Each structure stands twice: as structure tokens, then as C-alpha cells.
Amino acid sequence: MEDKYSILGRCFGHSSFRGGQEALIDGILAGRDVLGVMPTGGGKSICYQLPALLLPGLTVVISPLISLMKDQVAALEEAGIPAAFVNSSMTSEEFRTACGAVRSGECQILYVAPERLENEGFVAMVGSREVSLIAVDEAHCVSQWGQDFRPSYLRIAGFAASLPRRPVVAAFTATATQRVQEDILRQLALREPLRVITGFDRPNLCFEVLHPKKKLPTLLSLMEQRRGKSGIIYCATRAKVDQVAQALKEAGFPAARYHAGLEDEERRRSQEDFQYDRCPVMVATNAFGMGIDKSNVSFVIHYNMPKDLESYYQEAGRAGRDGEPADCILLFSPGDIYTAKFLISHGREQGEGGPEEASRQEQELRRLEVMIGYCKSVSCLRGYLLKYFGQPHPESCGNCGVCRSERREEDITIPAQMILSCVKRVERRLGYYVGPALILRVLRGSRSQRIVSLGLDQLTTYGLMKDKDRRLVQQYLDCLTDKGYLFIEEEHGTLRPTASADGVLFRGERVQMLTRGASRAGVAEEAPEAAGEERERPRRMSGSGRERGPARRLTPAGQASGGTAALPQEGETLIDALRRKRTQLAQEGQVPAYVIFSNATLADMAHRVPHNLEEFLQVSGVGEVKAGKYGSQFLTVIAEWEMAERKRRLGR
Ligand code: ADP
Ligand code: MG
Numbered sequence: 001m002e003d004k005y006s007i008l009g010r011c012f013g014h015s016s017f018r019g020g021q022e023a024l025i026d027g028i029l030a031g032r033d034v035l036g037v038m039p040t041g042g043g044k045s046i047c048y049q050l051p052a053l054l055l056p057g058l059t060v061v062i063s064p065l066i067s068l069m070k071d072q073v074a075a076l077e078e079a080g081i082p083a084a085f086v087n088s089s090m091t092s093e094e095f096r097t098a099c100g101a102v103r104s105g106e107c108q109i110l111y112v113a114p115e116r117l118e119n120e121g122f123v124a125m126v127g128s129r130e131v132s133l134i135a136v137d138e139a140h141c142v143s144q145w146g147q148d149f150r151p152s153y154l155r156i157a158g159f160a161a162s163l164p165r166r167p168v169v170a171a172f173t174a175t176a177t178q179r180v181q182e183d184i185l186r187q188l189a190l191r192e193p194l195r196v197i198t199g200f201d202r203p204n205l206c207f208e209v210l211h212p213k214k215k216l217p218t219l220l221s222l223m224e225q226r227r228g229k230s231g232i233i234y235c236a237t238r239a240k241v242d243q244v245a246q247a248l249k250e251a252g253f254p255a256a257r258y259h260a261g262l263e264d265e266e267r268r269r270s271q272e273d274f275q276y277d278r279c280p281v282m283v284a285t286n287a288f289g290m291g292i293d294k295s296n297v298s299f300v301i302h303y304n305m306p307k308d309l310e311s312y313y314q315e316a317g318r319a320g321r322d323g324e325p326a327d328c329i330l331l332f333s334p335g336d337i338y339t340a341k342f343l344i345s346h347g348r349e350q351g352e353g354g355p356e357e358a359s360r361q362e363q364e365l366r367r368l369e370v371m372i373g374y375c376k377s378v379s380c381l382r383g384y385l386l387k388y389f390g391q392p393h394p395e396s397c398g399n400c401g402v403c404r405s406e407r408r409e410e411d412i413t414i415p416a417q418m419i420l421s422c423v424k425r426v427e428r429r430l431g432y433y434v435g436p437a438l439i440l441r442v443l444r445g446s447r448s449q450r451i452v453s454l455g456l457d458q459l460t461t462y463g464l465m466k467d468k469d470r471r472l473v474q475q476y477l478d479c480l481t482d483k484g485y486l487f488i489e490e491e492h493g494t495l496r497p498t499a500s501a502d503g504v505l506f507r508g509e510r511v512q513m514l515t516r517g518a519s520r521a522g523v524a525e526e527a528p529e530a531a532g533e534e535r536e537r538p539r540r541m542s543g544s545g546r547e548r549g550p551a552r553r554l555t556p557a558g559q560a561s562g563g564t565a566a567l568p569q570e571g572e573t574l575i576d577a578l579r580r581k582r583t584q585l586a587q588e589g590q591v592p593a594y595v596i597f598s599n600a601t602l603a604d605m606a607h608r609v610p611h612n613l614e615e616f617l618q619v620s621g622v623g624e625v626k627a628g629k630y631g632s633q634f635l636t637v638i639a640e641w642e643m644a645e646r647k648r649r650l651g652r
């Protein structure tokens with residue numbers, strides 16, 4: 001009679017058990033229900049596959065993904081273990097063969113999707129044999145609090161109870177949260193289960209968060225360093241998946257893609273190409289990967305930040321299952337926060353809108369905060385993860401982006417004062433705030449026509465950072481934004497000081513910036529800029545929030561142009577154009593200019609850039625009468641200014 005050790009070696013080719021495996025296997029063999037919580041790649045499958053070979057009756061494995069069953073069964077058969085699956089994708093011929101094997105007792109392990117339990121014929125067929133074990137893989141799918149809730153999982157308990165003799169029920173998940181675990185115990189009606197929760201650490205995974213200004217070049221250089229290796233790139237949306245996959249292809253990295261918007265056929269093919277290494281790289285939404293059985297994935301890159309840390313750990317954990325060193329890299333940008341919030345508030349198709357839905361959203365927002373905290377963590381990333389999963393951890397792991405980089409705190413109070421005062425002075429000069437790109441150029445003493453024509457070269461803060469690298473100044477700007485001394489106003493992307501800026505300017509508050517040295521991922525924090533340093537358009541900035549969508553409109557500080565009275569002049573700002581219109585109207589109507597519109601009103605107009613009467617009415621100082629009287633004339637000036645601006649830009 002074979003025992004567990006000989007089966008482990010003979011059938012699975014392993015010399016010893018990993019943490020948790022033996023206890024779970026012993027529990028099952030002793031007839032106890034079990035809950036096994038192990039990280040992805042921890043080796044959960046063996047915990048039910050091995051007992052299946054020692055138990056007298058059939059083992060039914062409930063697994064959420066039809067697409068994987070075939071491979072899992074093939075792998076078992078490869079190992080000489082009689083297994084079968086039934087699912088909706090098979091031909092009636094295949095179905096009959098599988099059922100025959102089950103009935104005859106030839107098949108020891110049967111894989112099914114939970115939906116199958118709704119089929120009476122199937123239940124009857126299974127009931128014709130003694131069922132020794134029901135193994136519930138990815139058991140967190142039974143919980144509404146998990147990320148992959150599958151209503152059919154709720155039927156499992158009833159199915160187990162309906163069998164002539166209730167089999168052992170064994171549940172497995174990588175989800176560590178207490179709430180989900182409690183849900184699993186309850187929803188699956190486990191009886192006095194043995195709970196085995198192994199450590200969550202995956203020492204071979206190197207965690208890293210990068211904050212690239214531009215993700216795509218960063219991704220490409222990461223890919224370049226990993227040519228020929230297998231990896232997964234997760235994106236937040238289907239559109240992003242398509243876009244990134246396309247860009248990779250154009251850059252010579254063959255990549256498969258996977259998301260719920262693709263035809264079944266393409267999804268199946270993609271998954272297969274990846275699984276079989278015909279295509280080493282997969283670009284996918286989180287629809288891809290549950291139960292993925294590929295052990296040689298050597299990197300998982302998140303192109304966007306996931307919604308919560310559980311999802312992140314599970315997805316990232318698909319790297320390095322073979323125990324080899326692997327990288328889990330997250331490319332963070334503040335825009336990801338916006339996307340995640342959007343997905344949370346619009347994510348559920350049939351949002352009931354009730355109090356339950358509201359509390360769920362609240363919960364999801366809380367989990368998002370934890371995720372954001374990870375992205376911004378300046379202490380050990382592994383420590384952050386393990387702490388969240390309630391596991392003790394050392395202060396520094398030595399194998400994450402933070403621990404591997406040389407960090408130092410730098411006092412940047414002086415440059416911070418220069419920047420904050422520059423922002424204020426530009427505003428005082430122009431009467432409105434401008435985008436970060438222009439501030440950066442003023443600080444670095446750019447001689448561009450725009451700066452000269454706006455008179456910004458006359459400011460005392462002009463050229464204060466002439467000798468500083470553009471990227472460094474940009475880093476200062478980002479740091480001040482991150483720390484809340486500056487913020488980017490959403491609509492026009494202008495950079496504004498917050499109330500706390502005064503603390504630095506007038507009350508001696510000091511500013512520290514954490515600088516990072518080289519990281520293991522081997523990419524500079526900032527990807528090299530394609531264009532030269534003189535960028536005309538404000539750079540899409542942190543805080544603007546939008547990952548996609550139309551290019552941001554130029555700030556009112558954008559250059560303008562204009563002829564004499566009515567025609568825009570080269571280099572003219574919108575506010576200048578508006579002022580000229582006001583002068584003209586004042587002359588025609590023989591009234592003082594301020595009677596038409598005050599300076600504040602023009603400034604607000606230049607800031608809001610209204611395109612129709614309704615928007616025009618929003619401008620402070622514009623009532624209905626004035627809107628009716630002057631609206632169309634000012635709107636025309638704005639339209640002409642914008643057109644000239646567009647032409648000028650195209651003409652470059
Ligand atoms: P999980 O389902 O927990 O994510 P798997 O069951 O797919 O993990 O196992 C992950 C990898 O670990 C597989 O490649 C498997 O062969 C390997 N593995 C499992 N148990 C052992 C063991 N005791 N010794 C060595 N490798 C193992
Ligand atoms: Mg598994």
C-alpha cells in the first residue's frame with residue numbers, strides 16, 4: 001500500500017512537503033474538513049490531489065475556470081493520475097467519455113466548474129459513485145467580500161449535503177483576510193475544520209514600485225531587460241490592454257492579450273499561447289490569471305495600480321511559483337487613483353444603489369487607500385504587505401525596491417521656497433495660475449518667446465534654478481505636490497499653492513525629499529524624455545488624474561497671437577486678447593473699460609475658457625444681461641484665439 005510520501009515522490013516528483021501541505025493532507029485523510037490558506041504558488045493543488053489518490057472514492061474538484069481544467073487534467077494524466085473534467089466547452093463525445101470514466105471508477109479526480117452543480121443529471125451521475133472528497137479551489141469565490149465572487153459557489157454546501165454520504169470538504173484560497181476566511185467557513189458549511197494558514201511571504205519575489213513620468217518607455221525598458229522571459233503585464237482596463245499589447249508588438253515584444261471583451265476563441269488562444277510559452281508575455285486585465293498554473297512566470301508588471309492589496313498580492317504572486325527569483329513591479333501614477341475610483345463607483349453593472357451598495361463602495365475605497373499607501377511607501381514593501389496580512393516581518397527584507405535602493409532624505413527647503421514663490425509671483429504678474437511646465441521653464445530661465453512676451457523674465461524668481469537639471473526641478477515640483485504644498489487644479493491643469501505653502505515661505509517650515517538610488521528593476525525613476533526640454537504644452541501631470549481622454553486644454557497662460565484690434569497676435573495670451581476686445585468695446589461704447597468687465601472677470605474668463613453662453617455665464621462677474629450683450633463677442637475672441645493657437649502649434 002502506497003503512502004503519502006511515496007505518492008509525493010512518484011506522482012508529483014517532489015522530495016518533501018512544503019509548509020502546510022502535510023498537515024492539510026493528514027487532516028483530509030483523517031476525514032476532517034480543512035481550510036488551507038496559502039499564498040499563490042504555495043502548492044495548494046497537491047493538498048487535494050494527493051489525498052485523492054489515497055481515498056477510496058471520487059474526488060470532485062470545484063475550480064472556477066473552465067479554460068484551465070483541461071491543462072490541469074492533462075498535467076495529472078501526464079503524471080499518470082487518472083483524472084477528467086466536465087464542462088460546457090466539450091463535445092458530447094468527450095462528455096460521454098468523461099462520464100463513463102467517472103461511473104466506472106477509473107477516474108479518481110473530477111474537475112468541474114461550480115455551475116455544473118446546478119445540473120441535475122450531473123449531480124445524479126456523481127451520486128452514483130462514492131464521493132470521498134470535495135475540494136474547493138479558489139474558495140474565496142464563495143465570498144461576496146472577495147474580489148471574484150461567483151454565486152454558483154454558494155451551491156457547494158448544498159451539493160455536499162445532498163450526497164448519500166457527506167464527503168470531506170476541503171477549501172483552499174490564497175486570500176488572507178479574516179473576513180473572507182470566515183465567509184468561506186460559513187458559506188461552505190465546513191464542519192469543525194482544520195485551519196492551516198501558512199506564512200504569506202514569498203521570499204523569492206522582489207517587490208518594487210516605480211513612479212515613471214511616462215509608463216510606456218519605462219515598460220519597454222523593463223521588457224528589454226527581460227527579453228525571452230515569461231511575464232504578465234496587468235492593466236486596469238480593456239482599452240489599456242489593447243494599447244499596451246499593440247505598443248509591445250510594435251517594439252518587437254510578442255505579447256498575447258486577454259480581457260473579457262475578447263471573443264472566447266481569442267481568449268482561449270491567448271491563454272494557450274502563454275501557457276505553452278509560444279508567447280512568453282501576456283497583457284491582461286485582472287480577468288486573467290485566477291488559477292493560472294504556469295510556474296515559470298518570472299515577472300509580473302502592473303501597468304496600473306489595482307484596486308486593493310489582496311488583488312495585487314494575488315496577481316503579483318503569479319510570478320516565481322517555481323521558487324526562482326522573480327520581479328513584481330508596479331508602475332504607479334496618480335492617474336491610477338482616479339481610474340480606480342472610477343472603477344469602484346461605476347464598477348458594478350447592476351448597482352442596486354441601496355445602502356448595501358454604498359457600504360460596499362465605502363469599503364472598497366478604504367481598501368484602495370491601503371493600496372495607495374503601498375505605492376507611496378518609503379519603508380520596506382514586503383513589510384507593508386505582510387503587515388497587512390497580519391504576519392510578523394522584519395524591518396527590512398533586503399529584497400524589495402525600497403530595501404535595495406539607497407535612500408536618503410534631502411533637505412529641499414531652499415528650492416521649495418524658490419518654487420513656491422515663483423508660482424505666486426507668476427500669478428501676481430499674470431492674474432492667473434499657469435501649468436507646471438511653464439513654472440519649470442521660468443525657474444530654469446528659459447528664453448522662450450512666450451516667457452519673454454509675458455514678461456516672466458522680469459520676475460525675481462526667473463532663472464533661480466538655471467544650474468539645476470530639468471528632471472531634478474521636476475522632482476522638486478512633484479515632491480511639493482505629493483506633500484500638499486502645491487496642487488494641480490483639475491480642469492486646466494494649473495499649478496497652485498495650498499495654504500500650507502505659507503509655512504515654508506514665511507514660517508520656517510522645512511521640506512524633506514526622499515531620493516532613491518538605483519533600483520533592482522534597473523530603470524531610472526524617470527524615463528528619458530523624448531522631446532527636448534522646451535515643451536510647449538503643459539506636461540500631463542500628477543493630480544490631473546486622467547489616464548486617458550482628450551489632451552488637456554492649454555492653460556490660459558498658453559501663448560496667443562493677434563493682429564491689431566481684432567486679430568490675435570503672435571505670442572499673445574488669451575487674457576491679452578480678451579483685454580483688447582474690452583478696450584475696443586469700451587471705445588465704441590464710450591465707457592470705461594471696467595464697466596464692461598473687471599480685470600477679475602477677464603482673468604476668470606481666461607481661466608475658464610468658456611465655449612458657449614452657458615459656460616460664459618459661469619464666469620465670475622458675468623450676469624445674464626452682460627452675457628447677452630457681450631457674450632457672443634467674447635466667445636468669438638476665445639474661439640479665434642484657440643484656432644490661432646492650434647495653427648501655431650501645428651505649424652511647428
Ligand atoms: P497554488 O495552487 O497554491 O498557487 P500550485 O499547487 O499550483 O500552487 O503549486 C505551485 C508550484 O509549486 C507547482 O509548480 C508545484 O509543482 C510546486 N510544488 C507544489 N508542492 C511542492 C513541493 N512539495 N515541493 C516542490 N514543489 C512543489
Ligand atoms: Mg492553485
Ligand code: ZN
Pocket residue numbers: 379380381382383396397398399400401402403404
Ligand atoms: Zn524590503
